[in-house]
Amino acid sequence: MKFATYTASGQTHYGAVTDAGMIALETAFPQYPTLLDAVRANDLEALGKAAEGKDVTHKEFQYEMVLPNAPRILCVGVNFPDRNAEYKDGSAQPKYMSLFPRFASGFTGHERNLVRPPENHTLDYEGEVAIVIGKGGRRISQDDAYDHIAALTLCNEGTIRDWVRHAKFNVTQGKNWDNSGSIGPWLVPFTDAKQLDDARIVTRVNGETRQDDVLSRMMFPVRREIEYISTFMTLQPGDIIITGTPTGAGARFDPPKYLKPGDVVEIEVEGIGILRNGIEDEVV
Known part of the structure; x- marks a missing residue:
């Protein structure tokens, strides 16, 4: 079962995704006004059972960022060995992972356009797997880390490259930037370690494969990410960790291949799905 946040006829809903459309679920769970509330209650299984045998309620809809009210989003940077080599600074694998925050306002949903701002046109793509925490905790061990994951989704961690160079110590x-990235299309409940350990992530731009790698090659695996992050902060249900992107982002080509209006970016992981977004210029 897959769960999404979406809009239909001007109203925001969450529900189960089917081939025929959406099955709205928020009326069946008044205690969970949003999908985030259901995640925080660790109750995705109940949502799935409630959707069984139900009729589709919406065939016309638009996907939203899957958890648009997510309060905390942490991203792991430079997490594949080839990605580290892309920087051409001669550095060895770092001892500790790079981390930075993103905010929900920077993301849109599946089949929605990423927005290129007029201030700068170096909009780039980064295909990544995102994990959603379902059980909070502090100082979580690697052995226990997967027990704290509620669901998986995909992320295009869109970046305005020139603006990550505006200061010395941060990105x-x-x-x-508003709507510069996307998270979705949906949440897939996490039930088996193979969903992460065996995952291959592929990013395509206009049908051309730009990124292709397996999560097992990450310098800091998901278990380590959860262990490390939970050392300095208490992870809470609903937190999102964006786990890292492979080599092949547009900035690393010569000349760079930045995104422009009309481009289509697809990020695919078998067992999770395909996250697809076009590109448009911001209207100001």
């Missing part, structure tokens, strides 16, 4: 400015 926050380039990572948080």
Whole structure:
């Protein structure tokens, strides 16, 4: 079962995704006004059972960022060995992972356009797997880490490259332009370690494969990410960790291949799905 946040006829809903359309679920769970509330209650299984045998309620809809009210989103940077080599600074694998925050306002949903701002046209793509925490905790061990994951989804961690260079010690400015990235299309409940350990992530731009790698090659696997992050902060249900992107982002080509209006970016992981977005210029 897959769960999404979506809009239909001007109203926001969440529900189960089927081939025929959406099955709205929020009326059956008044205690969970949003999908985030259901995640925080660790109750996705109940949502799935409630959707069984139900009729489709919406055939015409638009996907939203899957958890548009997610309060905390942490991203792991430079997490594949080839990605580290892309920087051409001669550095060895780092001892600790790079982390930075993103905010929900920077993301849109599946089949929605990413927005290129007029201030700068270096909009780039980064295909990643995102995990959603279902059980909170502090100082979580790697052995227990997967027990804290509620669901998986996909992320295009869109970046305005020139703006990550505006300061010496952070990338926050380039990572948080409104609607510059996407998360979705849906949440897939996490039930088996193979969903992560065996995952292959592929990013295509206009049908051309740009990124292709397996999560097992990450320098800091998901278990380590959860262990490390929960050392300095208490993870809470609904937190999102965006786990890292492979080599092949547009900035690393010569000349760079930045995104422009009309481009289509697809991020695919078998067992999770395909996240697809076009590109448009911001209207100001």
